[in-house]
Amino acid sequence: GQQLNQSPQSMFIQEGEDVSMNCTSSSIFNTWLWYKQEPGEGPVLLIALYKAGELTSNGRLTAQFGITRKDSFLNISASIPSDVGIYFCAGLSGAGSYQLTFGKGTKLSVIP
């Protein structure tokens, strides 16, 4: 089956630092989604990407759909303590496909 390799698995950063994480696959995806999950809650959608090369921002978050359609990146600028959580990438492979493939997540810890 399809797999998404998400890295890093976890990161510890100082408040104010920028963060980068990525998701790669050997398969092509037509849609990339980035979710954040806080303790005791379900994943919340952050950004959705639909076209290769697309760059989309949501506040301090920026995500890109890789031009090969096999990867995606999420950047967080000037991190703050409430950015703590697990960030998941998810991909959708094509028209008529309704099953998202999820990565294992990147656990982000922010040190005040």
Place this chain on the structure above:
Amino acid sequence: ETGVTQTPRHLVMGMTNKKSLKCEQHLGHNAMYWYKQSAKKPLELMFVYNFKEQTENNSVPSRFSPECPNSSHLFLHLHTLQPEDSALYLCASSQQNRVQNEKLFFGSGTQLSVL
């Protein structure tokens, strides 16, 4: 508040018990999903319902039995579970169309412990 409500938030059950998880979506979506989330593993899709019809069943053991009486409500009936079934069970909804699925909106989940 994502528009998807799950109850209960926490559930502890013995292996011989029967219990049900409930999910309700207030987003007008036509598809609902059950996912299982275990530590250090990707989210696992269990079931998909579109317009109340089950469209996916990812080889889930029969001790998990879904029910979708209408497009706003989804249940997961549990019986004779095993300790390895302990996990966070997430419900989600989306608006599916002919071209592709749209974004999933998740509930807060039910944290299940099987003793």
